[in-house]
Amino acid sequence: MKKYIPYIVLLVCLIFVILLATKILFFRIDLTQEKRFTISKNSKELLQSLSEPASINIYLGEADANIAKLKSAVNDMLDEFSVYSSKPLTYKYINPSKAENDAERNKNYDKLEDKGMSPITISLRDAQGKISQQIIFPWAEVMMKDDTLPVCIMQPTGMKTGEESVNAAIEELEYNFIDAIRILEKKSVEKIAFLEGHNELSEIEIYFAEDALSRYYEIDRGVLGNDAGILKNYKAIVIAKPTEPFSESDKFIIDQYIMDGGKVFWLLDVIKISQEELSKQGISPVVEVDLNLNDMFFRYGVRVEPSVVQDMQCIQTPVNVAMSGEPAKFESVPWPYSPLLMTNPNHPTTKNLMAVKADYPSFLSQVSQENGIQMDVLLTTSSASHIDAAPTNIDIKTMIRNKPEEYFTAQYVPVAVSMEGEFESAFAHRLVPQNLENLMPRKDRSAKNKMIVVADGDIIRNELDRSQKGTIGVVPLGLDRLTGQNYGNNNFIINALQYLTEDTSWIELRNRALQLRLLNKHEITAQRVFWQIINIVCPLLILTIFGLIYSMIRKYRVK
Numbered sequence: 001m002k003k004y005i006p007y008i009v010l011l012v013c014l015i016f017v018i019l020l021a022t023k024i025l026f027f028r029i030d031l032t033q034e035k036r037f038t039i040s041k042n043s044k045e046l047l048q049s050l051s052e053p054a055s056i057n058i059y060l061g062e063a064d065a066n067i068a069k070l071k072s073a074v075n076d077m078l079d080e081f082s083v084y085s086s087k088p089l090t091y092k093y094i095n096p097s098k099a100e101n102d103a104e105r106n107k108n109y110d111k112l113e114d115k116g117m118s119p120i121t122i123s124l125r126d127a128q129g130k131i132s133q134q135i136i137f138p139w140a141e142v143m144m145k146d147d148t149l150p151v152c153i154m155q156p157t158g159m160k161t162g163e164e165s166v167n168a169a170i171e172e173l174e175y176n177f178i179d180a181i182r183i184l185e186k187k188s189v190e191k192i193a194f195l196e197g198h199n200e201l202s203e204i205e206i207y208f209a210e211d212a213l214s215r216y217y218e219i220d221r222g223v224l225g226n227d228a229g230i231l232k233n234y235k236a237i238v239i240a241k242p243t244e245p246f247s248e249s250d251k252f253i254i255d256q257y258i259m260d261g262g263k264v265f266w267l268l269d270v271i272k273i274s275q276e277e278l279s280k281q282g283i284s285p286v287v288e289v290d291l292n293l294n295d296m297f298f299r300y301g302v303r304v305e306p307s308v309v310q311d312m313q314c315i316q317t318p319v320n321v322a323m324s325g326e327p328a329k330f331e332s333v334p335w336p337y338s339p340l341l342m343t344n345p346n347h348p349t350t351k352n353l354m355a356v357k358a359d360y361p362s363f364l365s366q367v368s369q370e371n372g373i374q375m376d377v378l379l380t381t382s383s384a385s386h387i388d389a390a391p392t393n394i395d396i397k398t399m400i401r402n403k404p405e406e407y408f409t410a411q412y413v414p415v416a417v418s419m420e421g422e423f424e425s426a427f428a429h430r431l432v433p434q435n436l437e438n439l440m441p442r443k444d445r446s447a448k449n450k451m452i453v454v455a456d457g458d459i460i461r462n463e464l465d466r467s468q469k470g471t472i473g474v475v476p477l478g479l480d481r482l483t484g485q486n487y488g489n490n491n492f493i494i495n496a497l498q499y500l501t502e503d504t505s506w507i508e509l510r511n512r513a514l515q516l517r518l519l520n521k522h523e524i525t526a527q528r529v530f531w532q533i534i535n536i537v538c539p540l541l542i543l544t545i546f547g548l549i550y551s552m553i554r555k556y557r558v559k
Contacts, residue, residue, distance in 0.1 A: 039080055040509055043178045046185070047084040052144045054181060056091035059112060059137040060153065061098070063122055066166045067136065070154060073170045074140075077177065096137055112137050117150050138169070142180040149180040149215070155354065155491070168352040175509035182506075189218045190235040190501060197223035197250070198242035198291070201461055206240055208462045208477035209493045216498065224250045228436045235501045236263035241457025243269070245292035249433040255296060255426050259443035263450060263500035268293075269457040270306045270362050271390050282396040286360075286388065296426040297453070301373040302419060303365045304455050308392065309415065311339035312384040312408050315357060315480050332482065336386070336408075337394065340487065341379040341415055348507040349418065349452075349495045350378050354488035357478055361456035363387060363413045372421045378452070379416035379492075384408035416459075418499070420450040452496050460493055 056078065060071050071093075082089040096112055099105035109119065117139040138154035153176065154169035192213070194200070203210065203221065210219055217235070224230055231237060231253060246254075258264060270289050278284040288306035297303060317335035338359050343350035356379055366375050386408050428444040463481070465473035475481060478489030499507055 039077075039084070039174055039178075042506060043081075043174060043509070044084045046178060046182060047081055047089070048086050050085055050087040050089075050181070050185060052185075053088040054085070054090075054142060054144045054184075056089075056143070056177075057141045058091060058093050058153070059096055059117065059139045059141075060093065061095040061134075061136050063134050063136055066163060067122070070138075070166050070169055073173060074153065077173045081177065091140075097135065109135070109137075112139065115141075115150060117152075120154070140177075142177065142184060144181070144184040147184050149184055151176050151180045155352075172352060172509075175506075178509065179506075183216065190216075191218045191220060191233060192236045192238065192497065192501070193220045193222065193231070193234045194238045194240060195224065195242075196221055198239075198244045198246060200242045201240045201457065204464065204472070204474065205461050207474045208490055209460050212490055212494050213497060216494070217501075224253050226435055226437050228253055228256065229438045229440065231257040231262055232260070234262065236265060236497060238265045238267070238460075238497070240267050240460050241269050242291055243272070243289060245290060247292075247433075249436055251292070251296055252427055252433050252436065256440070256443060258300075258423055258449060258451065259425050259446045261447060261449055264452075265496055265500060266451065266453045267457045267460050268304055268453070268455060269360070270304050270455070271308055271360065273308075273360060273394060278394060278396070284394045286390050286392045286394060288390045298367055299424045299426040299428075300419065300451070301367045301371050301375070301421075301423075302417065302453055303367055304453065305363050305365055306390040307362045308337065308388050308390065308394070309339065309361050309363050309381060309410075309413050310336035310386045310388070310408070311381040311413075312336060312404060313342075313355075313382040314339045316482055318482070333400070336399070339381055339385075342382060342412075343488065343492075344376065344378050344380075347376055347378055347418065349499045350492065353491055353495065354486075356459060356489050356492050357480065357487040358415060358456045359458040359461075361415045361458075363415055364417050364453060364455050365414075371424070373423070374420045376418045376420075377412075377414045377416070378418055378496075379414070379454070381410070381413040381415065383411045385410040385413050387413060415456055416452065416454040418450060418452050421448065422446055423449055423451075450500060452500060459489055 058071075058074060060067060060074070062068075078089070078091045096108035097105060099108060113119070117137055119135045119137050121133050121135055138152065140151045140153055142149050142151055153173070154165060194206070194210070213219060220234070226249065237254070237257070254264065268291065270291065272287050272289050274284045286308050294303075312334070314334050314336045315338045316332045317338065318330040318332055338357060339361065340355040341358050341361075342355060343353045345351055358379075384404065387410050423446045425442070425444045425446075427442065432439065432442060460477070462477040463475040463479075465475050476486060476490075477493075478487040479485075480487065
């Protein structure tokens with residue numbers, strides 16, 4: 001026994017050194033292929049510089065295996081956060097569905113909905129195939145000091161399976177939680193402005209977008225006037241569906257703002273229709289709207305084509321199909337003039353975003369591929385589209401008679417693009433408008449800059465609900481009132497402004513791609529009994545074999 005003592009002492013010392021090293025030298029090893037348990041460098045630096053402790057309430061309840069997987073991912077992510085955080089970071093789960101009676105449960109639900117945390121309904125299927133529905137709140141609250149911010153853990157994605165929705169949510173966990181912590185930690189808020197003066201959408205028509213953006217920015221509204229430097233303190237400006245032409249002085253102010261590094265989010269309608277004529281007579285002319293911006297866009301490298309785009313992937317709408325002179329007869333039919341635009345899965349602005357609802361969109365084309373401007377399509381129609389150049393007519397009767405396979409022959413028509421590069425000034429080699437004040441030396445080319453152009457101003461417009469009592473309500477942005485489906489318009493607006501104003505290293509957090517490794521459901525169902533037997537019998541068989549071997553060895557030693 002004495003000869004083993006040095007080895008035992010050496011082993012104890014080695015274990016002590018290893019424990020001491022792990023205490024002093026911090027390291028973590030992530031062996032997954034896509035590094036799903038590794039947070040970004042920016043996230044680590046933010047957590048290491050926290051000035052206040054953070055606590056998080058998570059309202060995910062109990063549901064199916066997908067929600068259990070999501071909760072496990074939330075645990076892993078927040079545990080990782082707490083390791084790097086310089087201040088205490090704690091979290092706890094609160095199940096709003098856990099209550100003694102329905103009245104108390106509904107009270108819990110109402111409290112969360114009053115805070116803007118809306119529930120989603122998920123369908124559960126048991127082993128016998130019976131389907132039931134359950135309400136869950138995929139939300140969390142991040143609290144620092146006296147401030148609280150809600151975090152949506154999983155967006156409702158009606159076009160994805162449960163596994164895909166959960167996987168998309170897991171991909172965005174780090175971004176969503178870090179985004180809330182970063183906002184609460186911010187000492188100053190950046191400013192953006194919605195331009196007025198060209199009959200843009202009113203404040204109530206973009207209420208939902210402004211309300212969502214106020215989480216990140218200080219928002220102003222106003223006209224440009226004659227001050228050439230009026231935009232210099234704004235990180236970005238939003239031009240939301242103007243219907244009157246821009247003056248040369250307004251164009252110069254916007255142009256030099258872009259040349260000086262300012263970001264612009266254009267949401268434009270270059271056509272006009274009459275909804276009143278369409279609803280009463282079933283026909284409306286489509287005419288071009290001249291905003292006096294064509295020369296600017298030509299210089300920047302894009303053309304907004306005066307046209308109306310239709311698509312088979314669209315919402316349903318009530319349409320009067322009665323003949324002229326007959327009583328109105330409304331039927332719910334596909335309305336191709338309100339397409340559901342597909343989102344680019346490879347761009348941070350639209351990654352993991354639901355389809356975006358549009359109304360009478362036009363389309364965009366690139367002026368040149370040799371001007372150094374990188375153009376990425378953000379929103380596009382499906383593979384069954386049709387384009388009518390203005391001037392034209394919208395005729396419901398003709399639309400109903402069209403054969404889809406012959407009519408919808410265009411494919412993937414771009415409706416929104418992001419542009420990045422060195423933009424050429426629209427006023428290079430041109431006279432400066434004479435009525436401007438506070439002029440600085442004119443710039444004919446920008447440093448590397450970016451902008452987003454959308455050929456449909458209605459993407460940011462929320463509908464208004466006018467009651468019989470004369471009051472006006474606001475319909476959530478992107479909501480299809482006929483089906484109750486909420487589309488991705490609001491998130492698209494937020495993502496677009498963040499892409500324009502934020503450091504791209506933060507936006508890239510949304511590019512996390514986690515491979516979805518799913519079991520074959522058909523094989524699971526067909527071989528369920530077999531694998532249940534394997535899982536029950538095999539452990540017992542292994543224990544029995546081990547017991548027999550141990551018994552035989554013991555008998556051998558006794559002999």
